[in-house]
Amino acid sequence: MTTLSITGGRVLLPSGTVTNADVLVDQDSGLILEIGDDLAGDEPLDASGSLVTPGFVNGHCHVAMTLLRGYADDKPLESWLREDIWPAEAELNPGDIRVGTELGLLEMIKSGTTAFADMYFEVPEIAAAVEQAGLRARLGHGVISVAKDDEAAREDARTGLEVAREYDGAADGRISTAFMPHSLTTVDGEYLAEFVPEARELDVPVHYHANETTDEVDPIVDEHGVRPLAYAAEKGMLEPGDFVAHGVHLDESEITALAEAGTSVIHCPASNMKLASGMTPVQRLLEAGVTVGLGTDGAASNNDLSMLDEARDAAMIGKLAADDASAVPASAVVEMMTRGSAEAIGLDSGRLEAGAPADLAVIDVDRPHLTPHHDLVSHLAYAAAAADVRHTVCDGRVLMRDREVKTLDEPSVLERASRTAASLVDRADD
C-alpha cells in the first residue's frame, strides 16, 4: 500500500466543523484511511496555514465551451445560443473539443474541482482528456432533435446511448455516464418516449436542462397543458438519481415532485444571472428536501469554471430570491458545492472521512483577503478564490502541487487552446 499524508492543516469535516488534523490516504484504493493527529504517509503534502476541504464538484457544465469564453456576452439565452454559440459549435471538430476540454480541466484542477458532470459532443475526446487529467466525471452526449431530420435525430439519440454504455466505468471507474437529452424543448417528445426507456436499461441516470427560462417553460405549458417537470415525469425523466440543470422557474407542484422523485437540481447561479434567466428558489428547494448541487454551466455564460465563484453567487442570489439575508447561508453553499453536487450527480465523494474517496483541495487561508479567521466556512463561501487553492487531489492522486498541475502541460494547453479558439472563430465568422 502506498500512502499520501496531508499534514499540518485544518480539515473541514462532514459536520461542517473545522478541526486541526492530518489526512492519510491509501493511494492504491484512492480512499481516505484516517483523519487524525500525526499521520505520516509515503508521500507528504504540506497543508500548514491551509484549509483541507472536499474537492469541489461541478454538477453541470459543458467543459469544452472554454474555447468560447468571452466570444459573445451580454445577450439573453435564446439569441445567444442561436446567433452566436450554436453556429460556432457547428464548426467544432473532435480535436477542438479535446483541447477545449483540456483547457477546462486545467482550470478546474487549478480551482480545486475534482469531479464534474459534462454534457457535450464528441464524448470519446472528453473521456480521453478526463483520463489524462485525473479527475472524476459523469459524461454524456447532449442529444438534440430540433433542426434535424428523423434519421439524424435518431442517430444523435443512439450516440447518446452508445457513449453512456461504452464509457460507464472508464478510466478505472473515475468516469461514469448519463443519458443527456439537451432539454425538454430541444428534443421532441417522440424521441424522449423512445430512447429514455433504453437508457433505463443501461442503468444510467438522465440529465437535462429544465425550467431555465420562461421562454422554455411557456411552450411546454402551451403544447402539453402541463408544467415542464410534469411533462418530464410523463416521459420517465423524473426518477431517483436523475438530475436537472437550472430549475429557475419552478412552481410548488414541481418542487414537490422533485423532492418526492429523488431527482436533484443543479443550480447554476452565474449563468442564470448573466443570461438574465431569473432567480432559482434555492432556499425553497432546500426546505422541500430536494438535493441541490452547484454547477458553472459553460464558460461562455459565466465566464469561469471556479466553484468558489459559484458558491458565492449562490449565496448572494439565494438571499435575493428569498428576500431574506439568512437564506442560503455559507454552510449551505459549501454543502452544495461538495456533497450536494456529488449526491446529485451520483458520486460518493464530497466529504472528508475515513472510507470516502480521497478527492480534496488544500486552500491557503493565510492571505490578506482571508484574514482574520473568525469563520473559515464563511471564507469558503464568500471570500476564497480559485488562486487560493494550493493542492488538488483526486482518487488519492496529487493532480496539482503548489499550483503546478502534474497531469496536464499548462503552457502547451494554453497555446493550443488559444490557436484553436482563434481558428474556430475565423471559421464561424466565414
Next chain:
Amino acid sequence: MTTLSITGGRVLLPSGTVTNADVLVDQDSGLILEIGDDLAGDEPLDASGSLVTPGFVNGHCHVAMTLLRGYADDKPLESWLREDIWPAEAELNPGDIRVGTELGLLEMIKSGTTAFADMYFEVPEIAAAVEQAGLRARLGHGVISVAKDDEAAREDARTGLEVAREYDGAADGRISTAFMPHSLTTVDGEYLAEFVPEARELDVPVHYHANETTDEVDPIVDEHGVRPLAYAAEKGMLEPGDFVAHGVHLDESEITALAEAGTSVIHCPASNMKLASGMTPVQRLLEAGVTVGLGTDGAASNNDLSMLDEARDAAMIGKLAADDASAVPASAVVEMMTRGSAEAIGLDSGRLEAGAPADLAVIDVDRPHLTPHHDLVSHLAYAAAAADVRHTVCDGRVLMRDREVKTLDEPSVLERASRTAASLVDRADD
C-alpha cells in the same frame, strides 16, 4: 525627471479599446507622459502577456471592517448592524483601526485598486495608513447622531468637519476628504441642517448612505412625507460632486433628481445581495445620465475588497434588475470601476492617457481562466480575479511588483490583524 516604463503589454484605452503599447510615466509629477511604442524609462516594469488597465477605484467602503470579515454573515442589514457590527465596532480603538485599515489597503493593492472613498472613524489613523501604503483616497468621518445625546452628536459632527478640513490635500495631495453623515436616518435632520452648510464652506463633497433598504426609505417617507433624496435635497445634500452609496430603492423622481443635480451613485452589488437589500436599477441610472461608480462596502458584508469581484457582481445583478441580459454589459462595469468611480468621488484618475494620473494595474491574462483572448474587456468584467493582478502603480509609484507589496509588510500586517481581530471579538463577546 525620473521615469517608469510599463512595457510589452496591451493597454486599455479610454475609448474601451485594447492596443499593444508601452506606458511612460513621470514619477516626479505622478502623471502619464505618453502611451506608444518602444518607450523606455529609468525604472522598467514588465507587462508582457498582460493587460494594463486604469487602477480600480473603490467608491464606497469602510476599510477597517476587514477585522470583522466573516464575523457575522447571513443576516439582514438592521439586525446585522445592531446585534453584531455596532457592538463590535464600539470596542475598536485607534490602533485597531490602523491595523484593520492596513489589512484592507494590502488587499486593495493586491487586487489592483489604486483609490477609494472611506467612511469610518479615527480618520487620523486611516490617513496615516494611506500615506504609508501609497494609495489615493477620499476620507471622511462617519457622523452618527442616533443613540447619542445632543452634546455627543454635535461633537461627532464637528469631528466630521475637522477631519474634512485637516486632511484635505494630505499625503502630497493623495488624500482628499468629504463630509460624511452616515445616512439620512442615522443623523437627525437638525444636525444635517446645521452642519452640511459648514461642510460647503470647506468646499468638500458630501457622502452618505441613501436608499439602501426599504427599512431605511419608509421611515423618511412616513416622517417627512417625501422620498429620501427629496429630503436630502432639502438638507442641501444633493449637490454637484456629492455621492451617495447604494441607491437601491430609487423611484423615477429620485433618478431624475440625481441626474439633474450631478450627484453620483456608488453601486455596491455584493453588499446589496448579501444583506438582501435589493437590486439597484443600474441600467436605468446609466440611461438617465447619472454617474455610477462601484464600491465594495465593508468587508463584513461582501466579504472581500476586490473590485474585480464587484464588477462581475454588478454586471450579473444589473441584468437581473433590468430583466435583460444586454443590460449593464462588460464595457459598462469596466467603466464603472475605473472612470465612473473616479468621477463619482471627485478624482481625475480612472483613465490611461497622457496627462492622466499614473494610477494603473497590470493584469496577467496568460492564465487558463483568461484563455482564449476573444475579448479582454469581457475577461476584466467576468473572469479576471484579484490574484491575476501582477503590478499596481499609484501616483507613478510601484506599490506592488510581481505580487510583492512594497509599501506594507505583508506578514506583519497579517499577524497583527489576526491578533487584533481575535482580541476585538473577545472584548465584544464579554
